[in-house]
Amino acid sequence: xxxxxxxxxxxxxxxxxxxxxxxxxxxxxxxxxxxxxxxxxxxxxxxxxxxxxxxxxxxxxxxxxxxxxxxxxxxxxxxxxxxxxxxxxxxxxxxxxxxxxxxxxxxxxxxxxxxxxxxxxxxxxxxxxxxxxxxxxxxxxxxxxxxxxxxxxxxxxxxxxxxxxxxxxxxxxxxxxxxxxxxxxxxxxxxxxxxxxxxxxxxxxxxxxxxxxxxxxxxxxxxxxxxxxxxxxxxxxxxxxxxxxxxxxxxxxxxxxxxxxxxxxxxxxxxxxxxx
Amino acid sequence: xxxxxxxxxxxxxxxxxxxxxxxxxxxxxxxxxxxxxxxxxxxxxxxxxxxxxxxxxxxxxxxxxxxxxxxxxxxxxxxxxxxxxxxxxxxxxxxxxxxxxxxxxxxxxxxxxxxxxxxxxxxxxxxxxxxxxxxxxxxxxxxxxxxxxxxxxxxxxxxxxxxxxxxxxxxxxxxxxxxxxxxxxxxxxxxxxxxxxxxxxxxxxxxxxxxxxxxxxxxxxxxxxxxxxxxxxxxxxxxxxxxxxxxxxxxxxxxxxxxxxxxxxxxxxxxxxxxxxxxxxxxxxxxxxxx
Numbered sequence: 001x002x003x004x005x006x007x008x009x010x011x012x013x014x015x016x017x018x019x020x021x022x023x024x025x026x027x028x029x030x031x032x033x034x035x036x037x038x039x040x041x042x043x044x045x046x047x048x049x050x051x052x053x054x055x056x057x058x059x060x061x062x063x064x065x066x067x068x069x070x071x072x073x074x075x076x077x078x079x080x081x082x083x084x085x086x087x088x089x090x091x092x093x094x095x096x097x098x099x100x101x102x103x104x105x106x107x108x109x110x111x112x113x114x115x116x117x118x119x120x121x122x123x124x125x126x127x128x129x130x131x132x133x134x135x136x137x138x139x140x141x142x143x144x145x146x147x148x149x150x151x152x153x154x155x156x157x158x159x160x161x162x163x164x165x166x167x168x169x170x171x172x173x174x175x176x177x178x179x180x181x182x183x184x185x186x187x188x189x190x191x192x193x194x195x196x197x198x199x200x201x202x203x204x205x206x207x208x209x210x211x212x213x214x215x216x217x218x219x220x221x222x223x224x225x226x227x228x229x230x231x232x233x234x235x236x237x238x239x240x241x242x243x244x245x246x247x248x249x250x251x252x253x254x255x256x257x258x259x260x261x262x263x264x265x266x267x268x269x270x271x272x273x274x275x276x
Numbered sequence: 277x278x279x280x281x282x283x284x285x286x287x288x289x290x291x292x293x294x295x296x297x298x299x300x301x302x303x304x305x306x307x308x309x310x311x312x313x314x315x316x317x318x319x320x321x322x323x324x325x326x327x328x329x330x331x332x333x334x335x336x337x338x339x340x341x342x343x344x345x346x347x348x349x350x351x352x353x354x355x356x357x358x359x360x361x362x363x364x365x366x367x368x369x370x371x372x373x374x375x376x377x378x379x380x381x382x383x384x385x386x387x388x389x390x391x392x393x394x395x396x397x398x399x400x401x402x403x404x405x406x407x408x409x410x411x412x413x414x415x416x417x418x419x420x421x422x423x424x425x426x427x428x429x430x431x432x433x434x435x436x437x438x439x440x441x442x443x444x445x446x447x448x449x450x451x452x453x454x455x456x457x458x459x460x461x462x463x464x465x466x467x468x469x470x471x472x473x474x475x476x477x478x479x480x481x482x483x484x485x486x487x488x489x490x491x492x493x494x495x496x497x498x499x500x501x502x503x504x505x506x507x508x509x510x511x512x513x514x515x516x517x518x519x520x521x522x523x524x525x526x527x528x529x530x531x532x533x534x535x536x537x538x539x540x541x542x543x544x545x546x547x548x549x550x551x552x553x554x555x556x557x558x559x560x561x562x563x564x565x566x567x
Contacts, residue, residue: 045380045567048384049383049384050380050383050384050566050567051566051567052566068383068384069280069388070279070283070387070388071279071280073384073386073387074386076384077384078380078384080376080380082376082377083377084378086300086381088300096292096293096296097293097385099289099293100286100289100385100386100387101386
């Protein structure tokens with residue numbers, strides 16, 4: 001379990017995270033959403049151990065990430081937004097680095113590379129941005145870590161690869177893995193991420209499962225615009241509206257609409273989801 | 277030992293990975309510098325040959341004989357190439373740690389800080405110098421094998437080190453015997469470690485900034501020492517003569533050897549202290565590396 005308590009972090013005088021607390025449970029794919037500059041990447045790097053918390057604590061299975069103990073590091077893989085074009089063939093990179101993650105499977109690496117239509121014999125510094133990203137995604141999934149942290153994993157991927165990525169993510173991760181994905185491309189991962197965490201400047205606006213969200217909010221795809229909707233947007237063929245689900249109706253979450261509704265009514269949503 | 281602190285198998289794996297990285301980052305520079313012996317043989321030989329003959333001789337079709345580069349010029353080239361290695365290898369091999377992508381990759385690779393630290397020091401202070409010296413001496417040996425007229429190869433010259441270095445200098449043989457080659461090695465390590473620390477501290481122009489930093493430190497220390505010791509240095513001759521007045525030549529020699537031994541001891545302690553400080557600095561930098 002990842003436990004974050006009263007976490008604060010700033011760059012000089014600029015506060016990014018302030019008094020953030022939440023938990024992440026095993027076996028779930030968390031979607032981390034937020035506007036630019038709210039500290040999503042900072043939070044991910046703090047969880048991975050690349051930075052030290054200035055105030056508060058992060059514990060991953062009781063261990064402090066910043067201690068960077070090998071027993072912690074081999075249970076976690078952090079895939080940054082921008083990856084390094086190292087001077088190796090993809091297969092050699094995987095063989096060489098895979099030795100450090102005890103559950104790494106070269107067979108899985110090759111399978112995922114094939115699924116993403118990527119050539120493992122190609123040198124990584126000769127790859128395009130998308131091919132390089134796919135190589136790292138293949139490696140990240142083949143490491144079979146308990147914790148997988150991904151920052152904008154679908155950036156740079158072509159349309160077919162996005163679908164293959166979703167397929168690989170569900171096929172090649174074990175059931176007890178905790179996956180945290182930060183993304184702006186919510187449509188790429190709409191049917192995969194659950195729960196959803198929405199980060200705001202110095203605050204967590206929402207940390208709820210899809211079920212909890214649909215219990216409290218109703219996503220109305222009808223053509224009739226309702227005045228008390230938290231958020232309404234005209235789309236071709238009708239509208240998408242987010243309303244308080246007073247009648248207990250079932251609906252399908254539209255993450256973009258959810259995000260906008262939460263941002264327009266921060267306190268309302270926070271109070272709604274903080275109620276036990 | 278705790279598995280999170282040091283594990284031999286994991287260290288072996290990490291060391292191999294680190295060596296591969298060093299090869300990927302520095303192989304061409306190393307090859308060029310190793311071949312520096314051959315390049316210097318050709319260039320020095322060419323310069324010597326041109327210098328030996330006038331244009332008139334050449335125009336008159338005088339048989340031109342190739343003037344071979346002697347061991348001294350080849351040793352100079354080796355020392356120059358080795359200096360370039362000391363200045364550039366740490367930055368080329370480990371400078372990437374200050375870069376966000378490469379540095380994150382380094383931090384998150386599941387090996388302990390101690391394993392990463394030892395591997396880094398071994399590569400900089402042992403592997404790189406050995407590869408360069410062995411490669412350069414081999415190239416030099418091959419040159420001498422192909423062109424016997426060029427004389428002894430460097431390795432043969434070094435084996436008669438006293439004659440090579442102290443030829444013509446009025447140095448008592450007892451002092452030559454006391455010169456400790458480990459002192460030269462730990463001095464070399466000191467510079468390697470200094471440049472390695474610079475590679476971890478500076479984000480850009482690492483080798484130049486470290487070099488300038490070193491020059492600044494030496495200038496400040498020299499300035500302070502000059503201020504402190506100037507009065508003593510001015511009177512050193514008279515002090516020495518008054519101290520040794522009435523002593524026999526043998527006693528003065530014994531006294532000088534005693535002082536020399538103390539100097540060597542001081543040098544060893546100084547080198548160990550500075551190397552320990554540099555190692556601590558590198559360790560601390562690795563510990564606090566953030567991206």
